[in-house]
Amino acid sequence: MIERRSIYRRLLGYLKPYWRQVLLAYVGVLFAAVLNLLVPQIIKDAIDNGLAAGQASALFWAGGVILGIALFRGLAAFSQRYFGEWLTHRVAYDLRNHFYNSVQNLPFAFHDRSHTGDLMSRATSDISETERFVGIGLMDLTATILLMVGVIIAMLLESARLSLLALAPFAVLTITAVRFGGTVRPMFKAIQEQIGVLSELMQESLTGIRVVKAFAREPHELAKFDDANDEWFERRYTVIKTWAKNWPFFTFLVTSSIFLLLWFGGPLALSGEITVGSLFALLSYVLLLNGPVQRLGFLVNLAATAGASASRIFEIIDTPNKVADRPAAIALEKAQGEVIFEHVGFAYRAGLPILEDVDFYARPGQRVALIGPTGSGKSTVTNLIPRFYEATEGRVLVDGHDVRDLQMSSLRRHIGIVLQDPFLFSQTIAENIAYGRSDATMGEIIAAAKAARAHEFTMSFPDGYDTRVGERGVTLSGGQKQRIAIARALLADPRILILDDSTSSVDTETEHLIQEALDILMEGRTTFIIAQRLITLKSADYILVLDKGRIAQRGAHDSLLVQGGLYRQIYDLQLRDQEEFVELMIRD
Amino acid sequence: MASSERLFRLLDMPQDLTDAPEAVDLPPIAGRVIFDDVSFAYKDDEPVLSHISLRAEPGQRIALVGETGAGKSTIIRLIARFFDINEGALTIDGYDVRQVTQASLRSQLGIVLQDPFLFAGTIADNIRYGKLEATQAEIVVAAKAVGAHDFISKLPDGYQTDVGENGVNLSVGQRQIISFARALLADPRILILDEATSSVDTTTEKIIQQALDTLMEGRTSFVIAHRLSTIVNADMIAVLANGRIIERGTHEELLAKRGRYFNLYTMQWAQAN
Numbered sequence: 001m002i003e004r005r006s007i008y009r010r011l012l013g014y015l016k017p018y019w020r021q022v023l024l025a026y027v028g029v030l031f032a033a034v035l036n037l038l039v040p041q042i043i044k045d046a047i048d049n050g051l052a053a054g055q056a057s058a059l060f061w062a063g064g065v066i067l068g069i070a071l072f073r074g075l076a077a078f079s080q081r082y083f084g085e086w087l088t089h090r091v092a093y094d095l096r097n098h099f100y101n102s103v104q105n106l107p108f109a110f111h112d113r114s115h116t117g118d119l120m121s122r123a124t125s126d127i128s129e130t131e132r133f134v135g136i137g138l139m140d141l142t143a144t145i146l147l148m149v150g151v152i153i154a155m156l157l158e159s160a161r162l163s164l165l166a167l168a169p170f171a172v173l174t175i176t177a178v179r180f181g182g183t184v185r186p187m188f189k190a191i192q193e194q195i196g197v198l199s200e201l202m203q204e205s206l207t208g209i210r211v212v213k214a215f216a217r218e219p220h221e222l223a224k225f226d227d228a229n230d231e232w233f234e235r236r237y238t239v240i241k242t243w244a245k246n247w248p249f250f251t252f253l254v255t256s257s258i259f260l261l262l263w264f265g266g267p268l269a270l271s272g273e274i275t276v277g278s279l280f281a282l283l284s285y286v287l288l289l290n291g292p293v294q295r296l297g298f299l300v301n302l303a304a305t306a307g308a309s310a311s312r313i314f315e316i317i318d319t320p321n322k323v324a325d326r327p328a329a330i331a332l333e334k335a336q337g338e339v340i341f342e343h344v345g346f347a348y349r350a351g352l353p354i355l356e357d358v359d360f361y362a363r364p365g366q367r368v369a370l371i372g373p374t375g376s377g378k379s380t381v382t383n384l385i386p387r388f389y390e391a392t393e394g395r396v397l398v399d400g401h402d403v404r405d406l407q408m409s410s411l412r413r414h415i416g417i418v419l420q421d422p423f424l425f426s427q428t429i430a431e432n433i434a435y436g437r438s439d440a441t442m443g444e445i446i447a448a449a450k451a452a453r454a455h456e457f458t459m460s461f462p463d464g465y466d467t468r469v470g471e472r473g474v475t476l477s478g479g480q481k482q483r484i485a486i487a488r489a490l491l492a493d494p495r496i497l498i499l500d501d502s503t504s505s506v507d508t509e510t511e512h513l514i515q516e517a518l519d520i521l522m523e524g525r526t527t528f529i530i531a532q533r534l535i536t537l538k539s540a541d542y543i544l545v546l547d548k549g550r551i552a553q554r555g556a557h558d559s560l561l562v563q564g565g566l567y568r569q570i571y572d573l574q575l576r577d578q579e580e581f582v583e584l585m586i587r588d
Numbered sequence: 589m590a591s592s593e594r595l596f597r598l599l600d601m602p603q604d605l606t607d608a609p610e611a612v613d614l615p616p617i618a619g620r621v622i623f624d625d626v627s628f629a630y631k632d633d634e635p636v637l638s639h640i641s642l643r644a645e646p647g648q649r650i651a652l653v654g655e656t657g658a659g660k661s662t663i664i665r666l667i668a669r670f671f672d673i674n675e676g677a678l679t680i681d682g683y684d685v686r687q688v689t690q691a692s693l694r695s696q697l698g699i700v701l702q703d704p705f706l707f708a709g710t711i712a713d714n715i716r717y718g719k720l721e722a723t724q725a726e727i728v729v730a731a732k733a734v735g736a737h738d739f740i741s742k743l744p745d746g747y748q749t750d751v752g753e754n755g756v757n758l759s760v761g762q763r764q765i766i767s768f769a770r771a772l773l774a775d776p777r778i779l780i781l782d783e784a785t786s787s788v789d790t791t792t793e794k795i796i797q798q799a800l801d802t803l804m805e806g807r808t809s810f811v812i813a814h815r816l817s818t819i820v821n822a823d824m825i826a827v828l829a830n831g832r833i834i835e836r837g838t839h840e841e842l843l844a845k846r847g848r849y850f851n852l853y854t855m856q857w858a859q860a861n
Contacts (some may be wrong), residue, residue: 115708202710208705211767214668215717215774216694352744372793374761375739476655510656532793573794 007310008303009133014091021090023137026085031076033146035069037154040284042066048277065382080139088135093125095313102317103335108388109348110319122316122368123196126309133306141299144292151285158282159265159274164262166286169253169572173293180246181300187239188301189308194232196312201228243301250297254290255302261286313467329407335414336400337364337495337526339385344395346380346549354380356551357394362526367539369531371570372546378530381546382498386415398496416494419523422485424476426476429458430465432484436492444491450522452487454480485518500534543567605672607689614688617681617696619646619777619808621667626676628662636662636728638833639676644808646777651813653852654828663828664780668697668808674843680778698807700778702783704767706758711740711839712747714766718774730773734799735764761792768799779809783818816853 015022042062050058103119152170155163205212206220212221261282269279339362346355355377362368370378383389384396387403396403403411416436424432433441433448440448445465449455457480461467462480469476476484489497499518515535531537538557545553545567553564560567623642635660646648652660659841665671669685678685685693698718706714715727722730727747731737739762743749751758758766771779781800797817804811812821820839827835827842827849832847835847842849 204707208707210701211705211707211717213670214694214697214699214701215719215770216691217720219691220720374759379759479656 004307007307007314010314011130011306011310012138014094014134014407015087016366017094018087018090018160021083021087021421025087026142027077028076028083029139029143029146032073032080033143033150035073035076036147036288037150038069038370039066040154040281040288043284044067044275044277044281046277047280051274060349063362075419080143084136084139086135086137088131091134092127092131095130096123098317099123099127099313102319105321105324106316107321108383115200115203115205117198118196119316120203120424121192121199122312125199126192126312129192129309130306130313133302137299137306140295141303144295144299147219147292148289148296151289152287155282155285158278158285162261162265162268162274164281165264166257166282170289170293173253174296175291175302176246176249180242180297181304184242184301185304187235187242188305189311189476191235191239191311192305192309193233194235198225198228198363200234201225216285225570247297249291252266254286254293254318257286257289258283310524325407326405329405330401331407331410332399332401333410335495336399337414338362338397339496339526339528340397340400341381341384341394342397343394344391344396346377346384346389347392353549355384355391358549358551359394360544360551360554362528364526365524366541367522367527367529369529369537369540369543370546371531371537371543371567372552376546377549378546380549381544382417382528382530385496385498386417387413413492415496415498416489416492416521416525417498417519418482418485418489419500422481422488424469424481424484426469428463428466428468429454429461429484432469433465433487433491435488440491445487448487448491449484452483452488452517454483454517457483477510478484479514482514482519486514486521489523495525499527499529501531501533502528545570604668604760605634605690608687611687612683613653613692614680614683615626615685615697617777620644620681620792621662621718621778621808621810622679623666624679626666626673626678627674628666628671628675630671635831637666639831640831642826642833644810644824646808647806649804649809649811651819651822651827653813653819653825658828659778659831660828661782662831664699664782664810664812667780668699669693669779686729689833695774696777697772698774698779698803700767700771700779700781700803704760704763706751706763706766708751710745710748710750711743711766711773714751714764715747715769715773718772722773723816726773727769730769731766733772734765734768735795735811736762736769736799739765759792764796765792765799768796769838772803779804779808783810783811783814 041563042065046062049055069182093522100123103123105398148170152163153169155167157325201224205225212218213370240532260280265274265279265282268274269276270409292415341358341360344358346353347353358377358381360368370381372378381391384391384405385398387406387408390404396413398414425435429449430442430445431456433445437444442465449458449465458465458467501518529540531540531543537543540557542554542556543560544551545565547566553560553563555563615824620641621644626637627635628637638675640659640663642650642663652663654660662671666673667680667685669690672686696729707717712724712727715730716722718730719726724747726736730786731740731747740749741748751763781804783787783800797815797844800815800818801821811818813822813825819825822839824836825839826833826844827847829848835842835845835849843853
């Protein structure tokens with residue numbers, strides 16, 4: 001209950017910056033309500049002073065006033081709609097920005113867990129459900145409540161006794177409507193969650209479409225989607241059923257109010273205790289209530305949906321960002337590139353250590369190769385340097401500073417990462433190269449591309465550097481993407497480099513070019529390479545052999561070979577082939 | 589209006605490949621694949637494959653090598669009929685691939701792609717994708733055969749471990765091995781393999797090599813090969829350049845020729861030293 005109230009309070013907070021527009025819109029609301037309330041009084045006047053007294057002029061006068069009211073109401077309605085819509089979309093705009101910022105700033109660990117499809121549905125469907133309420137919906141709700149309160153007061157003033165009778169059904173109605181809102185709110189949340197599941201499913205089978213087709217599993221995917229879609233319909237249907245059960249009751253209550261007025265008011269009017277006009281006015285008021293009460297149900301629905309959707313949005317916005325800058329974080333302006341791991345331990349979950357007691361020192365410009373079985377912690381070591389994750393034990397130091405004491409953006413500016421499957425944005429090649437440094441000149445971009453051996457193939461495209469690469473860069477081969485990523489890193493000119501020396505299925509010539517580009521890139525930078533290749537291991541200043549999250553061995557290639565142990569095993573199993581083949585070729 | 593227009597435009601897109609009206613179900617096959625003078629172009633007047641003739645007997649291992657863009661991937665895509673050939677004939681056990689239903693064709697093909705994609709769900713679910721009605725025991729057998737069982741059982745939740753979106757909790761190597769188990773469980777007669785050498789550490793590499801051997805055992809295999817061991821052990825290596833087969837033969841035969849194959853591999857492996 002408290003949580004629910006705070007969600008709405010937070011939503012209202014989004015209106016605060018626009019109090020002027022809110023004021024204009026709500027003045028319109030108030031004005032329209034008051035004008036609406038005047039109409040039955042004028043009808044009463046027309047009946048009592050015009051029809052009953054036989055004075056035509058009173059009727060003309062009443063007609064004129066009603067026309068005038070209609071004019072003013074038009075003005076009020078305009079300001080209500082105009083500013084209401086404006087607020088609706090403005091809040092959506094802010095909410096979306098806020099959401100997007102939060103998602104961008106959330107740590108790696110969050111993105112490991114979350115599903116793109118679900119995030120997308122929160123960013124689109126949930127925000128549009130919320131925006132409708134915060135702007136127009138809330139305003140309509142206010143108008144409705146205002147009108148209801150106004151009608152009740154006006155009726156009581158007209159005839160307290162009759163009004164109390166006529167309003168009794170409305171009391172029941174209000175209670176039911178509010179309780180109804182409480183029942184449907186969780187249902188709406190369930191619907192939105194299912195929409196999230198649907199987007200997730202769709203996103204997944206689209207990303208994995210090649211696997212789906214390879215195994216001829218289209219019917220299976222379709223069935224899965226169909227099930228989820230069915231579930232969505234079921235959930236929607238539950239709300240509709242609840243709605244349908246309540247709806248006739250709502251209408252019945254309104255009708256019974258009219259019945260009560262005629263049953264008890266009719267005789268009073270006949271006996272002259274109240275005027276005919278007065279009874280007519282009361283009937284008009286009740287009919288005036290009918291519209292708002294109908295809307296009330298809808299608006300309660302809307303508020304319920306919005307509350308459910310907003311809670312899904314706030315869930316993301318409120319996810320604590322553990323890897324945030326500390327208050328006193330310092331900026332690392334210039335870096336040398338010294339990296340120290342002091343007894344570093346890391347675990348995603350307590351009791352399941354990924355790294356234990358990792359301890360090493362990399363001097364500026366040194367080349368450190370990491371090798372070890374899958375899951376031994378190589379990538380985790382490299383992920384701790386740019387603080388994608390935080391060490392759970394010990395310290396990671398860059399240039400003598402604990403990385404947790406540094407401003408994240410200043411730390412990451414000095415670190416370049418080139419992985420074997422680089423991601424390119426759907427932009428031009430030039431923009432992709434300049435991604436790390438948006439202020440780069442065209443000359444700098446070309447120089448970097450040349451050094452990264454990316455210039456030649458770029459120029460072979462008709463649009464050269466302005467060639468757009470498709471989503472995920474599908475028009476480029478893996479080797480080309482890799483060289484663009486190397487150019488990107490060169491342009492950013494970081495002091496520390498994190499590399500992966502494997503080249504994913506490129507031909508030998510491309511591989512040679514990539515190797516050349518990497519050599520240029522590594523020159524003079526502290527480099528950590530997750531190594532697969534003998535040549536990398538041989539040229540490293542030292543090698544860290546990781547096993548089950550610990551450094552099992554360390555040293556240069558030759559001394560490690562002599563030492564035996566895991567390194568020797570790996571060498572015998574895999575690396576030796578690379579040398580043997582060369583011998584084979586020489587003998588041949 | 590605008591939204592429904594966008595939706596309808598998508599719905600109205602022609603489905604590129606449909607079953608021929610008289611298409612039959614491909615009966616259980618032995619795995620004989622014949623390319624008879626096949627040519628193919630994605631776009632008119634940009635031929636990707638020209639006059640490819642290739643014969644794979646059941647159980648044979650064919651390695652496809654060549655530079656990027658030589659046409660290796662296109663050959664394997666044609667076997668699975670992701671595209672239709674423009675000229676010539678492509679038959680499996682004597683059936684033209686265009687005359688059989690796609691479902692019956694692909695259910696007898698195993699395709700292992702370079703980038704192993706795992707769906708959100710458990711490891712068991714992902715392996716089961718190869719054979720939806722598989723029992724837990726069958727899944728474990730498949731995982732053991734490809735050497736995946738060891739690392740899976742070491743995970744806290746074992747086979748019930750949830751692999752996040754894109755399987756982020758597993759290394760690329762582990763994902764690859766799981767995708768092998770998935771293909772093995774499907775037990776196809778023809779195996780299509782786009783071998784990846786991407787970021788797999790050396791120990792995993794050894795497991796992968798053994799797994800590949802298990803996987804290819806007794807199946808007709810087409811491999812876009814990068815691993816020396818895969819190539820050396822192939823029954824036939826087809827060297828492609830510009831959409832044509834320019835050399836073919838076993839490893840020894842091709843080395844003796846001192847042609848393109850010899851050059852490719854002296855370059856690649858000489859660099860290792």
